[in-house]
Amino acid sequence: MPQEKLKRLANLVNSRCNLPDASSRIEREELTIEVEPTSLVETMNILKDDQDLALTQFSDLAVVDYLKYGVSDWETKKTSRAGFSRAVSRGKADQLDFSKRFAVVYHLLSIRYNWRLRVKVYIQSEPPKLPTVSPIWPAANWFEREAFDLFGVMFEGHPDLRRILTDYGFVGHPFRKDFPLEGKVEVRYDPDQKRVVSEPVSIEPRTLVPKVIREEDWLHSSKPKDKDDA
Amino acid sequence: MPEIKNLTMNFGPQHPAAHGVLRLILEMDGEVIERADPHIGLLHRATEKLAENKPFNQSIGYMDRLDYVSMMCNEHAYVLAIEKLLGIAPPLRAQYIRVMFDEITRILNHLMWLGAHGLDIGAMTMFLYCFREREDLMDCYEAVSGTRMHATYYRPGGVYRDLPKEMPQYEVTKWRNSKKTEIMNNSRSGSLLDFLENFVDRFPACIDEYETLLTDNRIWKQRTVGIGVVSPERAEALGFTGPMLRGSGVEWDLRRKQPYEVYDKLKFEIPIGINGDCYDRYLVRMEELRQSNKIIRQCIDWLRKNPGPVNLEDPKLTPPKRADMKGDMEALIHHFKLFTEGYCVPEGEVYSAVEHPKGEFGIYLVSDGANKPYRLKVRAAGFAHLSAMDEMVRGHMLADVVAVIGTMDIVFGEIDR
Numbered sequence: 001m002p003q004e005k006l007k008r009l010a011n012l013v014n015s016r017c018n019l020p021d022a023s024s025r026i027e028r029e030e031l032t033i034e035v036e037p038t039s040l041v042e043t044m045n046i047l048k049d050d051q052d053l054a055l056t057q058f059s060d061l062a063v064v065d066y067l068k069y070g071v072s073d074w075e076t077k078k079t080s081r082a083g084f085s086r087a088v089s090r091g092k093a094d095q096l097d098f099s100k101r102f103a104v105v106y107h108l109l110s111i112r113y114n115w116r117l118r119v120k121v122y123i124q125s126e127p128p129k130l131p132t133v134s135p136i137w138p139a140a141n142w143f144e145r146e147a148f149d150l151f152g153v154m155f156e157g158h159p160d161l162r163r164i165l166t167d168y169g170f171v172g173h174p175f176r177k178d179f180p181l182e183g184k185v186e187v188r189y190d191p192d193q194k195r196v197v198s199e200p201v202s203i204e205p206r207t208l209v210p211k212v213i214r215e216e217d218w219l220h221s222s223k224p225k226d227k228d229d230a
Numbered sequence: 231m232p233e234i235k236n237l238t239m240n241f242g243p244q245h246p247a248a249h250g251v252l253r254l255i256l257e258m259d260g261e262v263i264e265r266a267d268p269h270i271g272l273l274h275r276a277t278e279k280l281a282e283n284k285p286f287n288q289s290i291g292y293m294d295r296l297d298y299v300s301m302m303c304n305e306h307a308y309v310l311a312i313e314k315l316l317g318i319a320p321p322l323r324a325q326y327i328r329v330m331f332d333e334i335t336r337i338l339n340h341l342m343w344l345g346a347h348g349l350d351i352g353a354m355t356m357f358l359y360c361f362r363e364r365e366d367l368m369d370c371y372e373a374v375s376g377t378r379m380h381a382t383y384y385r386p387g388g389v390y391r392d393l394p395k396e397m398p399q400y401e402v403t404k405w406r407n408s409k410k411t412e413i414m415n416n417s418r419s420g421s422l423l424d425f426l427e428n429f430v431d432r433f434p435a436c437i438d439e440y441e442t443l444l445t446d447n448r449i450w451k452q453r454t455v456g457i458g459v460v461s462p463e464r465a466e467a468l469g470f471t472g473p474m475l476r477g478s479g480v481e482w483d484l485r486r487k488q489p490y491e492v493y494d495k496l497k498f499e500i501p502i503g504i505n506g507d508c509y510d511r512y513l514v515r516m517e518e519l520r521q522s523n524k525i526i527r528q529c530i531d532w533l534r535k536n537p538g539p540v541n542l543e544d545p546k547l548t549p550p551k552r553a554d555m556k557g558d559m560e561a562l563i564h565h566f567k568l569f570t571e572g573y574c575v576p577e578g579e580v581y582s583a584v585e586h587p588k589g590e591f592g593i594y595l596v597s598d599g600a601n602k603p604y605r606l607k608v609r610a611a612g613f614a615h616l617s618a619m620d621e622m623v624r625g626h627m628l629a630d631v632v633a634v635i636g637t638m639d640i641v642f643g644e645i646d647r
Binding site for chain 1: 276278279280283284315317480487488571574578592596598600602605607609613617618646647
């Protein structure tokens with residue numbers, strides 16, 4: 001989306017929803033606004049119903065768990081035989097405020113004006129709780145169920161908050177960063193008992209490629225090439 | 231008067247019309263659906279979580295397996311998201327190749343949909359016809375990537391390699407004599423582009439053939455006209471995208487409205503429906519087949535005239551050539567780093583969406599500056615469509631459920647992820 005159009009949308013959103021200017025930012029040709037959980041429903045109603053915004057389509061809902069944001073896998077301060085992480089930075093783990101662990105990210109689209117808006121809400125409460133937006137956009141219904149299933153975010157007022165993707169009787173919220181990748185239980189058929197039994201998982205966790213954070217500025221070498229020489 | 235009770239019926243997950251692993255709990259009043267409750271997740275593989283634990287490039291292959299009948303389009307959204315974070319754009323030739331393969335994929339997807347949808351509601355022949363043409367396009371996939379389905383062909387910064395100069399040939403076997411083999415190899419004597427051009431030339435006649443079988447067919451119309459009607463306002467509210475939205479008469483196509491790659495340089499039209507029923511959505515997809523065919527032809531013409539690089543050839547992003555690694559130490563180091571660690575992507579978040587054959591396929595990517603995505607969220611078109619199942623089938627007969635499942639073009643790889 002062109003920059004002027006984005007700025008116009010940003011001003012429009014800020015004025016209609018009574019948001020401070022600092023709550024919106026334009027990055028990589030995308031507009032993000034941050035909203036407090038308490039004013040979420042009110043803001044969302046305006047975003048959808050205001051005729052000049054007309055964000056009538058609900059594209060996506062994603063939850064981000066910021067528990068391990070900016071933390072790399074191996075952390076040694078200096079070169080050693082055991083750790084290999086020379087030049088691996090510790091990232092921003094120390095500066096982060098983990099009271100805002102979860103963020104719910106909504107992506108909205110206006111078919112009339114052809115613009116997109118990202119709405120981001122940080123949740124402070126434990127267990128994470130947020131009012132539902134499914135009465136505003138019916139499409140949000142399943143997306144919220146998915147967020148509840150995978151991250152355990154409760155949507156108050158949701159008509160039917162059941163698990164959706166995980167198995168019947170699943171325990172836990174698998175997409176949280178503290179849920180192990182290999183899971184917690186495994187199932188197999190027991191020929192003696194003649195039924196399927198679940199047992200604690202026997203897979204050893206292993207990392208094939210460690211997560212590293214490097215702040216290199218190498219990207220200048222690949223500037224967009226021959227974009228317009230058609 | 232006997233007491234009348236609603237009947238609860240289980241549909242799937244092993245029903246042949248359930249398109250994979252859909253389980254529906256239907257509350258019925260006689261033959262009429264009172265409520266439908268889809269149970270999904272039987273194919274849930276936690277793709278998004280797996281991607282968080284791998285370097286960026288290693289997840290491209292996972293994208294193929296999301297919607298496993300439109301493989302390269304899934305890759306496209308993911309690769310675009312990475313490129314947006316890196317702030318790079320691929321060379322023009324790579325963009326044309328991507329668009330061409332996106333449209334090949336669209337035809338692949340729509341043929342699969344047409345065959346399966348036809349089969350579901352009683353048109354057996356369609357399935358055989360559609361798979362005949364799919365085979366040729368699968369061969370194009372194989373020629374560029376080495377695999378018929380899960381290509382992993384798109385890479386950040388371009389595509390894996392340039393289009394091949396020759397097509398693989400059939401060989402004589404004890405079931406196929408040399409004369410027959412020669413006929414089969416007829417269109418394969420030239421390059422991939424020659425083969426594709428040959429396909430593009432004869433494909434419109436194939437579409438006509440499908441249409442003679444279905445468009446005015448009395449049984450087909452009885453099964454689809456007036457079934458699963460969705461108004462434009464409702465389609466928007468329910469999160470419909472792609473042919474589902476256009477079938478209801480909303481002119482919305484990301485290729486035109488928010489063009490990515492070179493779609494703004496190509497000529498094509500956006501078909502829309504009027505009534506928003508299964509029949510209109512069928513007509514929309516049939517026209518999309520013709521439009522995709524047109525786009526492929528334009529891409530072939532451009533690609534013939536404009537040779538050039540197909541990826542950025544940035545050693546930090548693209549693996550070096552095998553020959554270079556034998557003599558050049560830099561190349562060897564780059565290769566080693568790229569495959570043991572990958573590349574780090576600047577901190578930030580992006581949402582990139584493409585016009586997938588099924589609708590809007592979006593990737594929301596959050597990076598914390600590491601060599602792996604911090605969070606990857608896949609916005610699957612089918613997920614939003616299936617959530618409207620209850621509303622679409624309510625008040626219809628049981629047999630119409632199958633027509634509605636067919637018209638949604640459901641694939642569980644992307645819904646369950």
